[in-house]
Amino acid sequence: MNVPHGGEKVTEPIKSNHDVPLEASRPEGAVPLESILCTEALHRRPWRPPDYGKENRALVALATALADSPRTILHTLAETVLEVLQADSAGLSLLTNDEHRFYWAAIAGAWQPHIGGGTPRDFGPCGDVLDRNVPMLFTHWERRYPYLRPATPLAEEGLLVPFYVHGKAVGTIWAIAHNDRRKFDAEDLRLLESLGRFASAAYQALASIDDLTFQIAAREKAEAAVRELANGLEAKIRRLVDSNIIGIFICGLDGRIIEANDAFLRIVGYGRDDLVSGRVSWRELTPAEYCDADDRRVAQLKATGTAQPYEKEYFQKNGRRVPVLVGAALFEGRLEEGVAFVLDLTERKRAEEALHQAQAELAHINRVMTMGELASSIAHEVNQPLAALVTNSNAGLRWLAGQPPNLDEARECLRRIMRDGNRAGDVITRLRSLVKKSAPAKAWLDLNDTIQEVLLITNAEARRHQVFVRTELAALPPVQGDRVQVQQVILNLVMNGIEAMKEVTDRPRELLIRSRPEESSHVLVAVQDRGIGLDEQSLERVFEAFYTTKPEGMGMGLTISRSIIEAHGGRLWPVAHRDYGATFQFTLPTEGGSQQV
């Protein structure tokens, strides 16, 4: 059972400015308990005749007070004791829940300022009374219990009676005389015991009232919380629907649209009257090519209760298509109805388109510029087979002019002329495809072929700078990508590698190009130079647009390369080497690892 929740102040033994320890220890020189007791004197002293009328009136007044204002009943009781016993102070001590202390729950009279204070359970007058389970009369208890010295005025006599709840002592009721003008007698004891019984009843009543109040309060609080939650949630959902930031509609799986917000109607270009007349069905709004995807989502909805957001299109009322992102959830318990969230992707698609165009434009500029850098090398690359071709033609003519003409040698010359002509043509075709502006086209590529194609173009540049190009190419699964764009990335990396070694004179200028399949369905291409390398700062900044360490560079190559690789679902990153040189490498997903494009 709970003790009253009212004035419990267990942490402060005495509320005045006196310092009394929580667990008072017994001081060495404490006088024995018997020396401060004078209980037997009660019966020796002359006593007044009982005034039953006064006692009854007091009890009736207490009972009325208990019914009217139970909260203050303990205080009323203390005042009644004070008055009926004509004491100087009177009050009630209650055992705390942990049974370590008594606290003074109510005090009337001179000790009133000490309300809330108290005494330890195992060393104090209240404890003594409870231990012996009898009323006791004390005199100058501060002689044994020094912590009571600050509780002034000092007690000449203190009369204490235990009181019980369900047969268990839970506290004391007491009266104090602060001088010897008034000595307690047997009649005082009788009255105090009588009031003690009332205290027990009041205590129990108070406890049950408190208990009840507590329960009611708890229930009300819980109900309020639920109400608030429901209100808040409803308000939030209302806000979401009415804010019209995203389109929301409630629908049946068969296609019926039962309810929709303005944002949704705006996306599909229908009016509210169309909705009311039942003309709008999300199935009919959906172009045929998305029906399968829709059916899959409906199956997902039925299986899991939600459909992950996916991109599709709706027909608007005017017949145009609008790109949207749609997610849906079923209502709990109603398996054929749900709510769908629709986001208009028109703006995003437009922005993406613009971004793609800008990127394509930049990529083209980068290719043309790279070609510009390569111009003299490329001229050489074309020149080389042409020079061989001319030389072979001359040799052929000479073999034919001989006497007799050497037809075998002449035939061999013609074969070589054909080969050299084709080689020159190849270089030019590759160059043209790189410089040409063409719409991106995805195809299956063997990256090793792509690497070789690029090397054909950069061969002469490497030779010009006396760079030895080495390849370590492992067999690769095909990747899906745009041939020209991927060539461009490799071209940029190779050109950067050659560039980085221009100043190197103390070691071989070697460019190593490696390819290998990676785990998790990717292939890796690494271009490693033995050049000047990258410091920490450059390592972080190389991918910024217009960042360059080259005097004639525009600083777009790596930026563009990275965006190309990322658009292909891959990753491009640099690795600095401790001694010298740097490696730039990228991964691209193979069939198994490719993201949905």
Added chain:
Amino acid sequence: MTEAQAIVFVIDDDEAMREALQNLIRSVGLSVEIFASAREFLTSQRPDAPACLVVDVRLPGLSGLDLQRELVAAEITVPIIFITGYGDIPMTVQAMKAGAVEFLTKPFRDQDLLDAIQQALERDRAERQ
């Protein structure tokens, strides 16, 4: 005493060019030996005969000019004809100063090359006497 057969050494890293030069020089009845790099030439056994070199200036590894320097240092006086894909004037001047016989830019006229070869072989013959 009959003089040993003159020989032309061709050093070019481009296989097509190498073979085309070999073919052209053979067509006028000269012997030819071909090499893909200057290093390969330097480590080869060379016959004791009048000779000249036809060298691409831009060789990977040891370049044509490097080779010329090494030959001068080793007091090997074989005349050198440089061919190049680039019209690079400073390089031409440098090569000529170091004793190159001729400097031809690709594509060159076959007669110019053959004339230069004949001239170089004459010079080497004269040197050897």
